[in-house]
Structures are given as structure tokens and as C-alpha cells.
Amino acid sequence: MSCHAPQPAGCRPGCGACCIAPSISSAIPGMPEGKPAGVRCVQLDANNLCRLFGRADRPAVCERFGFDPHVCGTDRYQAIRILSELESLT
Template sequence: MPSGKPAGMRCIQLDNENRCMLFGKPERPAFCGSLQPSIAMCGDESLENPREYAIAWLTQLEAATKPA
């Protein structure tokens, strides 16, 4: 995705188990590497489904930063 991943679109670099196929490789976008986990994004250990929480948070972030 040379122009970046459009908001709301699944990244083509995700494998079938939702792992980044570029993780640890130099071609992984710098932005991806700069995104650091936080409690705001990932929730805390009290959550029953932290993945669902994180996906909802990221979906909101994508909607809020989507170009007009």
C-alpha cells in the first residue's frame, strides 16, 4: 500500500491470523512502528475481550482521522 492504508480497509499485510507480515522488516511503514501500545488503546487486564476493545478503539481512531 504505497500511499498508505485507507481508513476502514484491512491492511493487505495482515496474514490469516491477523499478524503483520512486515513486522521486524525494514519495509514496514515507519508509522506502524511508531504506534506504541497504551492502556487507552489496548485496555487493561480487567477486560474479558481485549482484542475486541482494541479493534473498536482503532476503528474510532481511523474514523476520526479519515481524510474528508
């Protein structure tokens, strides 16, 4: 039994690529300075699920990120690669 809220439509449970690959400049509970690209968010649990999903203290940038097959690819590894490439362009 999971204590996590349902994931967004299309989101692959256990992926976590969006919580690892991109940098996040806003504060995250447990990471007041945000997080650099390629660093695992402290709110990502052992099952690669966000502990803050559906909570009011989830950063707005995380809340706005949604599943997109062009960004998330066909699996977790492709999502990390695509998001890392996009991050390097910004």
C-alpha cells in the same frame, strides 16, 4: 512455528486492530497509496500478524505505534472500537 518476530511488550498476538482500524497515509508494500480506515492491511496475515514486523520495509508509522492499554483496551474487539473512534476524530 511462526516466522514472525516477537510482538511488542503487551501486544496481543493475533489482534491486528492497529492494522485494520486506522488509516495509514504512507506507502505500505502492496498498498502504495497507504490504506483507508477500516480496511485490512495486505501485510496482515491470516493469524492477524504483521508480515513486515521487524523488517526494514515496515512503514515508520507502524513501527512507532506501540501497545497502550488505553488505546488497545482489554481485547481485540475493544481495540478495534477504540482505534476506530480515535480515527473518526482525526
